[in-house]
Amino acid sequence: MIETLERYAGRIAAQRHLQSLRDGIVLAMPLIIIGSIFLILGNLPIQGYPEMLAExxxxxxxxxxxxxxxxxxxxxxxxxMSRSLANYYHTDGTSAGILAIAAYILVSPDLVSETGAGVNYTYLGSSGLFVAIVVGLSSAEIFRFFVQKNWVIKMPDGVPPAVSQSFAALLPGLMVILFWSAIYIILQISGIENIHDVLTNTLGRPLSAVGSSIWGTLLMVGFNSLFWFIGIHGANTTNPIIQPIWLQNTDANRLAFQAGEELPHIITNEFMMNFVWIGGGGATIGLVICLFFFVRSQQNKAMGKLSFLPGLFNINEPVMFGLPVVLNFKMLVPFILSPMANALITYFAMASGLVAKPAGIVVPWTMPPIISGYLATGGQNSGAVIQIVTVAVSTLIYYPFVRSLDKDKLRVEEEERASREKDHYTQQMQQPQA
Structure with missing residues (x-):
């Protein structure tokens, strides 16, 4: 059963469209993090600071x-997304990506004013992610089809490669633009002025019901842990499907935070990365704490020293594959329960108002706990306090399982030591007497 699950999970993780979706989100992360830095600078929790900036x-x-x-x-x-998928097909990824941008602008509604027309920031940000997914992946597929059919303009051998590549992308690019122009015209004739509303309602609402609810979140946490347990990168498998919802919620909170309004969402990208998966997938911060402070076997002590510092920065591969957690059934229960407990505790603490909601500030996932909670909630101490609580809970969940594992390894080490001493004594007795 494990082998079957591992095989299918591996296929999902390696699926080219999901990989391209993940690559597109990753490409946007530097912009998101840089924007978050300035969002923090514009909203430091200092009395009189916002008024001074406004003045x-x-x-x-x-x-x-x-x-x-x-x-x-x-x-x-x-x-x-378009570049990544085109590169997968060994076609011109850069040209496909540029054409996808053009197609995206083409289908997005214009913002018209007396001074001219342009594209609304609303559709360039998180609100346009579903259209970005459809346009990016579809444009790459159209581009790939015409290139692989060899329906391209070929230039003589003496033409510089950059010029030749541009002309080779001309006919496939024309087909991409014509396709999305036809979609735009059909929607306009049908009285549908905004493709973003259509896709958000058809794709976004079902996913939002999963990604924005605590029960859907627990489901995604469970899948993440199960994939990690069988050796498949959990985040790379599940996040491409649901992360657009979390990022949309992040941006909605960011806009509300800038406007000084009530934050609409609890479950955001930062809720998951900084409050649920503390220490990495499986919320293994509690595991590395137990290994560092509460074990007696030499092997586990060495693993605790090796994994503690990376664990504080949410890097848990050393303990995942070194202890190991992967395919270690003694660790499966806490590996699932720990992040679920973090999600439930943090969610209801935020829902009750005891803890501030994520303020739409994207904190790098490698930021250590306490600092990340303070920053993610817009400089609220409650964000740091709830992380202290969940780290303690995670440690308590892992503790009995680590102690049981440590007893087994300690017994094996004592048996090995006794065997070595016995062999040494036997060798001494067998040596000829002087």
Whole structure:
């Protein structure tokens, strides 16, 4: 059964469209993190600080920087997804990515004013992620089809490669633009002015019901842990499907935070990365703490020293494959229960108002706990406190299982030591007497 599950999970993780979707989101992450830095700078929890920024007009500059980084999430993602998928097919990824951007702008509604027309920031950011996914992947498939059919313009051998490559992308690119132009015209004739609303309602609502609810979150946490347990990267397998919802919720909270309004969502990308998966998949921060402080066997002590510091920065591969956790049934129960407990405790603490909700600030996933909780909630001490609580709970969940594992390894080490001493005594007795 394990082998069958591992085989199918591996196929899901290696599926080219899911890989491309993940690559597109990753490409957008530097913009998101940079925007979050300025979002923090514009909202430091210092009395009189926001008023000072407003008085000197600095908050307008900061908001402009945030919109030019965080607000371009979908635009970066559509390029990254199309480029990644085209590269998978060994076609021109850069040309496919640029064409996908053009197609995305084409189908997005214009913002018209007296001074001219343009694209609304709303559709360039997280609100446009579903359209970005469809346009990016579809454009790459159309581009690939015509290239692989060899329906391209070929230039003589003496033409520079850059020029030749541009002409080779001309006919496939024309087909991409014509396809999305036809989609745009059909929607306009049908009285549907906004493709974003259509895709958000058809794709977004079912996924949002999973990604924005605590029960759907527990389901995704369970799948993440099970994939990790059989040796498949859990985040790479599940996140491409549900992460667009978390990022949309993050951006909605970011906009509300900037406007000084009530934050609409609890479950966001930061809720998962900084409050649920503390220490990495399986919330293994509790496991490395137990290995560092509460074991007696020499092997486990060595593993505790090796994995403790990386674990504080949410890097858990040393303990995942060194202890190991992977395919270790003694660790399966706490590996599933620990992140679920973190999700439940943090969710209900935020829902009750005891803890501030994530403020839409994207904190790097390698940020240690306590600091990450403080930053993710917009500089609220409650964000750090709830992480202290969940780290303690995670440690308590892992403790009895680690102690049981440690007793077994300690017994094996004592038996091996006794065997070595016996062999040494036997060798001494067998030596000829002087």
């Amino acid at each position: 000197y007009g600095i908050n307008e500059w900061i908001n402009k920087i945030v919109n030019a980084t965080f607000g371009l999430m979908a635009l970066a993602a559509v390029f990254g």
